[in-house]
Structures are given as structure tokens and as C-alpha cells.
Amino acid sequence: MQLYLCEKPSQARDIAAVLGHGKKSDGCIRIGNNIVVTWARGHLLEQASPEKYGEQFGKPWRTDVLPVIPQQWKLEVVPDAKAQFRVIRDLLKQATEVVVSTDADREGEVIARELLEYCSYRGPVRRLWLSALDETSVRNALANLLPGEKTARLYDAGKGRGRADWLIGMNMTRVCTLKARETGVDELLSVGRVQTPTLAIVVNRDNEIANFVPVPFLQVRAQLEKEGKAFSALWQPAEQYSDAEGRCIHQGAAAAVAQLCSQTAAATVLDVATERKKEPQPLCFSLGSLQEVCSQKWGMGAKDVLGIAQSLYETHKATTYPRTDCGYLPVSMLEELPEVLDAVVKSDPSVAETVALLDRNLRSRVWNDKKITAHHAIIPTRRAFDISRLSADELKVYGLIRQHYLAQLLPQAEVDVTDASFNLGGQLFRTRGRVPVLEGWKALFRKPPGSNTQDNEDDVTTPDDNERDMPLPVLAQGDCCRVNAGEAEKKETRAPSPFTEGTLIAAMKNAASLVTDLKLKKILRDNAGLGTEATRAEVIQTLFKRRYLEKKGKTIRSTQLARELIAALPDTLTSPGMTALWEQALDDIAEGRLTLDAFMVKQETWTQHLVSKLRSESLALTAPATxxxxxxxxxxxxxxxxxxxxxxxxxxxxxxxxxxxxxxxxxxxxxxxxxxxxxxxxx
Structure with a gap:
């Protein structure tokens, strides 16, 4: 019997529908006499609790017995999943071959293979690798099943992730909670391998905002005119009047230059240069970039966006696999382009006119085999669907995904950027102007007249405010421009903005950029991040649940407990760079560059060090009055x-x-x- 093991019932139904006419049985679908499709419900197994490794780890908790480090790791059936587990266990006893058909990622691999291992299945394994659940994609994947060993290392990486999280979560949570009780703080202090450094990112930003002291400076703006066209230019103060950032801090000098503007009739063009710049189409979406844009545009939470993207993929078959970290597409998918466009129009005839204007022979930067990771970017599928069944939020997210895909078939935008410098009474002024030459892909992002929506190019390109589509007159060296006015504007440096869920996702993805330790920075790859596309939303949600974070409008702020906890913990536990290094190691396991055993030895050593350090110190937390x-x-x-x-x-x-x-x-x-x-x- 060939057994297809899926991640969830909806996935099983889609695959069974392509395999043939099936009959639903208890917890499975039978197709003829030799094919059965069954499903999990996410993880049916979970790590055993510490007390299963010895009575000393039971209640009440004790610091003297920590750390708990299992010699033989134990799994248990999730209590409310026992019925479906029994179905799968009995089917595995009959199976002559298993086709792992869970989501095509690390956690999907773990969900299936931990069941095979727990139930002692020893037969052959093949892998169904799906990026979309429409009929054509399923049929193609079934015709190209992978050998089981092709993705087996993903299981090792997933086991490593789960065990490392358990070691840090169980041990650090217990020792921190017990140490806090010594100071009268009666809180369960949840600590995690990814959760805690993510919290530290927010805490550090909040501390930066709280401690920020604005620096006043001045900016002199001259209003110039040539041939009836008005524009402005900014004074470039000499070094003796400026701070290290080139900002004028000498009030008298700024006032004198502003006065000079009112006394000077003309400014002479010293130099002018115009360059035509091309602005490439925005990439298609990874899950992280989709979460960022949805947070920016509509204030959607990261977990909400993941749920919507999952629904578009599973329920509506409208878009491809969502839990991807890639914004690129393989060149081979160019062959599917006509089918995708046909499905887009059939699903929503209102875009037929737009699709008709697309150049199907264009090849944007998104088509790049060298940039493809385990999955390609999120795009519309080749299957038409009933768009009227989408909720308002699903329609918004689908529209974004479709918009970025269609943009690949319009030319790059082109703009002339002009830089000019002026002599105004012996002082140097500069300006920059931008003149759109070719709208290109930006036509898809144009804000409709009279609309209050934010669906415009500002979501994907944000030129400097001083150069935003400010046209300049035709300028040449030696030209004279009339000086109409000058003003010294008082300015202040601004504190960094608090995080939103979208910008926090971006910070988690780019943890390497937050690292200041030169040795660690050298080891980290540029794309080293915290968590994965599939787990970041859940990590943020956990921090809200633990009352470490709170929402204020669109922004995220840390609570007092969170700030005190991060201040009390050792840097190795709160450092985004350290955890990004472990995430990098998990990628190395998946790629065969590191073994699971070697990774776990390092994790166990790290856990022992952290427990020993915390056990000998006190946590400086503010206890409530009792x-x-x-x-x-x-x-x-x-x-x-x-x-x-x-x-x-x-x-x-x-x-x-x-x-x-x-x-x-x-x-x-x-x-x-x-x-x-x-x-x-x-x-």
C-alpha cells in the first residue's frame, strides 16, 4: 500500500482529488486498493516535559538540579491528537511505501518524519514537493516525486531547532522564574532561544527612544527661479559651522546666510549634471516582505498576514506556497506565465485591460535561478478561482501579490536626476531634482485620482524628500538664477521610530545588521536572521501573550517587565547575533555542512554555561509592594x-x-x- 502523509485535511483532499476517485474513511481517503491519503493536524507529537526525564525535574522547581539535558530525547502524542495518531500508526503498519506530502519546508518535514520514526516505520520513503495546491501543480509534483533522502537533512535541522528551543526554553524559564521569586516577583518569566533576542531588539529600540536627546541644527533654504520656474536649494555650511554629520549648528552663521539671500539678487550655477536612472520592478513577495508591506499599509499583524496568505494558498488555491523566504522566480516558470495570466483574468475580469498591456517577453530581475532557495516567491497560481469568496483582507493581500507579479511584465521606470550647485553671495548651495521620463511598472501602483488609498509607488520606492519629483528648469554652468528669498529653518534630529510588526519582522530577518561585535559579524552571513519565515509571526505573538510587548496603535512597545528582564539577562542570551549564528547552523545542517550531533553538543554546552551563570547571580527586577x-x-x-x-x-x-x-x-x-x-x- 502506498501511503501519502499530508500535513492537514485540506491538503489531503487536494492531493487525493488528483490521484483518483477516493472514498473517505476514518482519518483517511482510500483510492482503490493500493493508495491511501491521510493527514496530521500540524504536529501530532511534542517534546516530553522535563519531569519525564527524572523526578528531580518535577514540581516544585529547583535550581540545583538544572540544567535538564536529555540523553535520549522523548516525544509524546499531543493529548487531543490521539485518535488521528492511531489512524496513522495503523496505516504505517500496512504501508509498503510512504510519500511525505506535508508542507515543503523544515517543519513540514519534521511533522511527517517524526511520526515515521516514532512508529518505527522502516520502509521506503519518497517526497512530494509542492509549491502550489492547484490541480496542475499537484499533478506535476506527483509526476516528479523526489527520493526521500533528498530532503532528509531538513528533518535533522528541524529536530535541532526543536531540541535547542526546548533546552533554552525549559531551563532558562525555570531558572529565571525561580531567581525572580527570590526578589518577590511572582511571574512566569518565559525565556526562549529566538523569543528573547527578538524581545531585546524591541527593548533596545525603546531604550534608545527614551534616552534620545534631540540635537538642534539649522537649515538655510534659498528660493530660486529661472525662466519662471521656481525651485529651492540648500546651503552647504563650511566645516567650522557644522557637526560631524554636516549639519549647521552655528545660529549666527545660518542667520547671516539667510540675510545674504535677501540681499543677493542672483545665484550662479557652478556645476550641473543629469543622469538617467532606471528603477527596477519590485521583487515578488516573500512572506516576510508581504508582512512588512501589509503592516505598513493597513496595520495588519504578522500572524494575521500569515493566516491570510495560508488561506489564499490552501482554501482558495489563488496563490502559491506562502512560507517562503525568497522573492525570486525560477526561469523555468516563464513557461507558466500565459496560464497564470489567463487564470488572473478569469478570476477577476476587471484586470483584463491591464493584462492586455503587459509585455510577455520582458525578463525582469525576478527570474533568477541563482537566487532561488527552497521555495520561490509568492505569486498567483495557474488556477482560476472565485474571487467573490475572498474576505476584504484576503482581497487586499491577493491584490498586492498579483500587483507585484504583473509588474514584472512592465518596463523599468526611468527618471532623470539632476544635481546642481550654486554660488550665492560666495556661499555654496545645492539642489536635486527628479523628472519622471518613463512610468513603466509604476503605472500599476499609481494612486487613483480622488482616492485615499495608499496603493502607490511609495510602498516600494521612497526617494529622498528633497528630490521627490521636483522638476528643475534647464540649467547650465554659468547660468544666473534669481534669488527670491532665503530662510533659516530650525530643525531637530529625530528619535528612531518605534517598531511595528512589519519593521520588527524586517529586523528579525536582518539580525546580522544589528551585530556590532566584529568577530561575530565576520562569522555571520549577510542573510543571517532570527527564526524562519514560518515562525517569526508566532514568536511575536508569544511575546504579546507573555505581556512582554503591547500594541499602541500600529506600533509595538516593550513593557517594564520586559525591559527589566532583558537588562538582567546575560548578553549571550539576548544577542540577536548569537541566535542568528544558531539559525545559520540549522541552515548548515539542512545543507549537509554540519551534523545534528555536533550542533547539539554546542547547544548543551551553551545551556550549561547560561544556567551556571544565572544560578550564581540575582535578577534585578522590580518586585511589587507586598x-x-x-x-x-x-x-x-x-x-x-x-x-x-x-x-x-x-x-x-x-x-x-x-x-x-x-x-x-x-x-x-x-x-x-x-x-x-x-x-x-x-x-
């Missing part, structure tokens, strides 16, 4: 029992002093122990 212990007069912490909140001695069970929430002492015999909290590792 009444003193009525027995030993020590600190208490707020706890919750069956009858509500109360305060108990932080030395419990050695000291059983208890105070009611209203401040009255309780009998020690009636002390209620709090139900111990469950630690959750977080990546």
Missing part, C-alpha cells in the same frame, strides 16, 4: 489559591507564613500552595 511575612518578616509574593489571591513567604515551604489579600495573617496550617505553573519553552 506585606511582610508574619512569621519571619521576610518578603512575600502574591499567589492564587482556590479561594482567591493571598501572599505567602518566598521561602515556602521552609516558612509557611501567609497573609490574606486584605493584609490579615492566616494560620500556617491553612496555607494553600499555589498550583505550580507549567513552563512553556518558546522559540
Amino acid at each position: 506585606p511582610p511575612c508574619p512569621v519571619c518578616r521576610g518578603k512575600t509574593r502574591k499567589r492564587t489559591g482556590k479561594k482567591g489571591e493571598f501572599y505567602s513567604c518566598i521561602r515556602y515551604p521552609e516558612c509557611k507564613g501567609v497573609v490574606n489579600s486584605n493584609g490579615q495573617r492566616k494560620s500556617a496550617k491553612k496555607t494553600k500552595t499555589r498550583k505550580a505553573e507549567k513552563s512553556e519553552p518558546a522559540s
Whole structure:
């Protein structure tokens, strides 16, 4: 029996529909006598909790037994997935071949292969590698099944990710929570391998904003005119009047130059140069870039965008696989272009006129085999669909994906950029002007007249404010321009902007750019990041859930607890560069450049070092005001029992002093122990 093991029921239905007429059975679809399609529901197995590795790791938690480092890793069936697990286990006993048909990425590989390993399946394995779930794509993938060993290293990388997250999450969460209780902070302090450095990025930005001191400077702008065309130019202050950034900080000098402008009739052109610049089409979307733009345009959360992109892929079959880190397309997909365009028009006839104007022979930079990773960019599929079934948000996101794909078939935009310098009363002024020559792909992003939408080229190209489509008159060296006015404008440097979900996703993707340590920077590859396209949204969501982050409009801010926690933790745990290095190592496992065993040895050593360091130090956290212990007069912490909140001695069970929430002492015999909290590792 050939068994197709899918990630979820909808995926199984799509594949079964192409394989042949099937009959649904309990937890599977049977096609004839020899083919069965079954499905998981994401991960059916999870890492065993620490107490499964020894009683000493049970409750109550103790720092002296940490770290917990499994010698033989154990998995358990997720409690609410036992029925489907039994279906898969029984089918694997009958299978003569398994076709792994889960999502074509690291986690998809883990979801399937951990089941094969747990159930001791030893038969042949092949891989169905899908980038889209429309019928044509499924049929092509079925005709080109990969040998199982082709993607087996992805499983090793996925196991490494899961085990590393467990080691840091379980051990650091326990030791930090226990150390915090010593100071009276009764919080479950969730710490994670990816979660914590991501939080540090936000905390560092918030600290930068809080500590920012604006620097005043002045800018002298002259209003010039030639042949009836007005434009402006900026004074270039001499070094003695400027700071290190070239900004004028000498008020008297700026005032004098502004006065000079009012006393001088003409400015002479010293130099002028015009260059025609081409602006290439924006790339198609990776998941991260899609999340960034949707956050910028509509304030959508990263997890919301992932859910929408997944729905467009799975439910509507409108777009290709969403969890991709690539914005490029393989050259071979040029053959599919006519089918994709036909499907786009059939799905939405309103774009027929636009599609008719496209040049199907154009080859933009997006078609590049050397840039392709495990998956290509997100684009429309070759399958027409009912666009009326899309929700308002799905329609927005689909429109963006379609827009960036169609842009590849329009010419590059062209603009003439002119730089000119002037002598105005012996002072140097400069200006820059931009004149659009060819609209090209920007026609697709043009803002409709009278529209308040932001669907315009500003989302993909943002020229400097001083040069934004400011036309200049025809200028030549030696020309004289009339001086109409001059003004010294008071300016201030601005603090960096707080993060949004979109800009935080971008920062996670480019963690290498945040690293200042020269040795670490040298080791990191340019694309080293935190997490993966598939996990970043969930990491951010976890930080909200833990009350480390809070939303203020579109922006994200860290809470006081988060700032104190990051300040108290060692740099090796909060450094984006260190975690990016581990992510880089996981990529090396997937590519065969590093073994899983070698990676885990380093992770175990790192965990032991972190636990040892934290165990010997105190966490400088602000404890809430609590009444003193009525027995030993020590600190208490707020706890919750069956009858509500109360305060108990932080030395419990050695000291059983208890105070009611209203401040009255309780009998020690009636002390209620709090139900111990469950630690959750977080990546």
C-alpha cells in the first residue's frame, strides 16, 4: 500500500482529488486498493516535559538540579491528537511505501518524519514537493516525486531547532522564574532561544527612544527661479559651522546666510549634471516582505498576514506556497506565465485591460535561478478561482501579490536626476531634482485620482524628500538664477521610530545588521536572521501573550517587565547575533555542512554555561509592594489559591507564613500552595 502523509485535511483532499476517485474513511481517503491519503493536524507529537526525564525535574522547581539535558530525547502524542495518531500508526503498519506530502519546508518535514520514526516505520520513503495546491501543480509534483533522502537533512535541522528551543526554553524559564521569586516577583518569566533576542531588539529600540536627546541644527533654504520656474536649494555650511554629520549648528552663521539671500539678487550655477536612472520592478513577495508591506499599509499583524496568505494558498488555491523566504522566480516558470495570466483574468475580469498591456517577453530581475532557495516567491497560481469568496483582507493581500507579479511584465521606470550647485553671495548651495521620463511598472501602483488609498509607488520606492519629483528648469554652468528669498529653518534630529510588526519582522530577518561585535559579524552571513519565515509571526505573538510587548496603535512597545528582564539577562542570551549564528547552523545542517550531533553538543554546552551563570547571580527586577511575612518578616509574593489571591513567604515551604489579600495573617496550617505553573519553552 502506498501511503501519502499530508500535513492537514485540506491538503489531503487536494492531493487525493488528483490521484483518483477516493472514498473517505476514518482519518483517511482510500483510492482503490493500493493508495491511501491521510493527514496530521500540524504536529501530532511534542517534546516530553522535563519531569519525564527524572523526578528531580518535577514540581516544585529547583535550581540545583538544572540544567535538564536529555540523553535520549522523548516525544509524546499531543493529548487531543490521539485518535488521528492511531489512524496513522495503523496505516504505517500496512504501508509498503510512504510519500511525505506535508508542507515543503523544515517543519513540514519534521511533522511527517517524526511520526515515521516514532512508529518505527522502516520502509521506503519518497517526497512530494509542492509549491502550489492547484490541480496542475499537484499533478506535476506527483509526476516528479523526489527520493526521500533528498530532503532528509531538513528533518535533522528541524529536530535541532526543536531540541535547542526546548533546552533554552525549559531551563532558562525555570531558572529565571525561580531567581525572580527570590526578589518577590511572582511571574512566569518565559525565556526562549529566538523569543528573547527578538524581545531585546524591541527593548533596545525603546531604550534608545527614551534616552534620545534631540540635537538642534539649522537649515538655510534659498528660493530660486529661472525662466519662471521656481525651485529651492540648500546651503552647504563650511566645516567650522557644522557637526560631524554636516549639519549647521552655528545660529549666527545660518542667520547671516539667510540675510545674504535677501540681499543677493542672483545665484550662479557652478556645476550641473543629469543622469538617467532606471528603477527596477519590485521583487515578488516573500512572506516576510508581504508582512512588512501589509503592516505598513493597513496595520495588519504578522500572524494575521500569515493566516491570510495560508488561506489564499490552501482554501482558495489563488496563490502559491506562502512560507517562503525568497522573492525570486525560477526561469523555468516563464513557461507558466500565459496560464497564470489567463487564470488572473478569469478570476477577476476587471484586470483584463491591464493584462492586455503587459509585455510577455520582458525578463525582469525576478527570474533568477541563482537566487532561488527552497521555495520561490509568492505569486498567483495557474488556477482560476472565485474571487467573490475572498474576505476584504484576503482581497487586499491577493491584490498586492498579483500587483507585484504583473509588474514584472512592465518596463523599468526611468527618471532623470539632476544635481546642481550654486554660488550665492560666495556661499555654496545645492539642489536635486527628479523628472519622471518613463512610468513603466509604476503605472500599476499609481494612486487613483480622488482616492485615499495608499496603493502607490511609495510602498516600494521612497526617494529622498528633497528630490521627490521636483522638476528643475534647464540649467547650465554659468547660468544666473534669481534669488527670491532665503530662510533659516530650525530643525531637530529625530528619535528612531518605534517598531511595528512589519519593521520588527524586517529586523528579525536582518539580525546580522544589528551585530556590532566584529568577530561575530565576520562569522555571520549577510542573510543571517532570527527564526524562519514560518515562525517569526508566532514568536511575536508569544511575546504579546507573555505581556512582554503591547500594541499602541500600529506600533509595538516593550513593557517594564520586559525591559527589566532583558537588562538582567546575560548578553549571550539576548544577542540577536548569537541566535542568528544558531539559525545559520540549522541552515548548515539542512545543507549537509554540519551534523545534528555536533550542533547539539554546542547547544548543551551553551545551556550549561547560561544556567551556571544565572544560578550564581540575582535578577534585578522590580518586585511589587507586598506585606511582610508574619512569621519571619521576610518578603512575600502574591499567589492564587482556590479561594482567591493571598501572599505567602518566598521561602515556602521552609516558612509557611501567609497573609490574606486584605493584609490579615492566616494560620500556617491553612496555607494553600499555589498550583505550580507549567513552563512553556518558546522559540
